[in-house]
Amino acid sequence: MQMPAIFSGEIIMKNLTQKKLLSRLIAFSFGGMALCAQPFCAVAANVDFEVSAGAEQDSNLNIVELDKNSNESDTALLLNAKVDASGKPAEKLNLSGGYAFTSKTYQNHNEFDLAIHQLYADANYEFSLLTAGASHHFAKAQLDGSDFLDLHQTSLYISKLINNTIYLRAAVNSQDKQFAKLSDRNAKNNGYSGDAFVFFNDGKTFVNIGVNKEKENARAKQFDYQGVTYKAKASHKFTALGKDNKLQLGWRYTTKDYSGITPEIKAERYDSGHAVDINWEVSLTPRVSIETKVEHGKYNSNFASADYSDTRASIAIKARF
Template identity: 35%
Template sequence: MIVATQRDRAWTPGTSDMQRPVQLVGFACALAAGLAAGAARAAGDSSTSFSAEIGLGAEYDSNVSVDELDASSNQGDYAGTLDAELKLKHEFNPKLDTSLTYNFSETAYEEFDFLDRQTHLLGLDFAGDLGPVTSGLTLHYINARLDGEDFLEYYRASPYASGFLAKKWFLRGAYVYSDKSVEQNPGRDSLGHAGELDVYFFRRGLRSYFNVGYKYKHEDAEADRYDYTSSDVKVRYVHRWDVLQKPLKFELGWRYEYRDYSSVTPSIGEERLDKRQRWKTSLDYPVFTKGNIELYGGYADYDSNYPSADYEQYVVGTRVSYSW
């Protein structure tokens, strides 16, 4: 069963809890705005563009779950999905640009309607081309709701650098600071620090390429039993074929996460250890002038000595989108 206790529901965040992410994001936004203003003064030509996308789909989930709460139903359900993205991009000059993005997504289940999820994401990216290296800063704010009630708030700030090592080899590295709060369980509120490294090999440009990545993360939660460090490895392959003079995109990805908790979990009397494998695949094909249809599937195998976090799951679905 997926439930929240009365103690959890009665909790309200303290002043310091609310001010910490606001101060962080405020400082980062001020820094990005200052850099952008300086770039604008130095730039001769600038341009602004707008893009949008909306998607509608349906999927089957074999094990409806809430990953952030280590809760699974062990039952399957059908769901309708809706998503939208709005993006505003401004180029100060050919070497400096910034973009503001808003994403909305909603999943509505047929039977598990009390787990209907709605997510809002606001993102800001500022990037500068320094010749062989592109560096920048990304900021994200995420607000998620379950069954119309507050569920999750997440703040993320990430400076990054990227560039080509050779003609076909591309490297990207980033540091990620995160601040997470979970309304249903304040013990899971946490601060996170992570380092990420991604390598791309463009076999045939964007028509065919590989991506291998590694992430190391430390998460410090309010309750010691949720503190952990993790190592995350991912492998991804993307290939495009011409079918009826249109590109059919195929993607296959695998991710493995080793999560080591640093304190004893009382219910099992030992330190928790999770080993998580996830597979994802998709086919994407253009329809009409600005539309796409996607078929996707995924499989997850969560191996843990904590019973409620030990389960298997697969998801299959389809999505139709329109962009302009």
């Protein structure tokens, strides 16, 4: 079970404040976070709510942060709720923030039950040449009902929208990880990331490519590593049988090169892995949709607990207000 990628691209789209582009991107979501239903520039303030419930089948229950996989499958109940707020206290100043709660409750393996509380705040200013901003994210994870991990990330970023077609973003990120019962894994993580979006079809289609590079220094040297993640996503909105549809395809590839000796293998550890996913959302009404997702990952490592494959399939009903 992997912590959601809440500190990467899923907030990026919220920083696109130009009226012409936003008016065409009303219902897009990215990385599980829904866009606001109105252009930021069109209103002084905006609040959006979203709730969803569903089920997920996981072929190999795992906790990436603990290098633990069970080789057991199970079905989980999914519950999610979030609120996002945004506003423009000045013509070129944009403020946003929000709270989200996600949970997975397994039928047979309670030790993998995960609940995550997330908070974020973002501020950016639109200069004539580019937009500059800062954000802070906090996530508190509970595993099997007990505190598991507190994660803070602060980012400084710049972005640029070119001809309402290409959107570029670069960020410097700093993370702090605090584990409730595993102090050796407490760590500082610093890195940078870059994303490029290209929009087609009057904003109904986009392609995203990105890269993230990070260096983590943990309390115990065996957990120190340098890592790189490459990702790509394609998203397309269309109408079929009178219903609005959104289809997304995603891919990511990650490497982690550890600098300390892992005692279990008496060597420096090296991990790599790739994952592909497909997400299909169909609107049943203007506010209610059904979403299905399938993801398959293959992860390789000279450390046995981190060498595994995993397939997850989920279906959920989602409502937006």
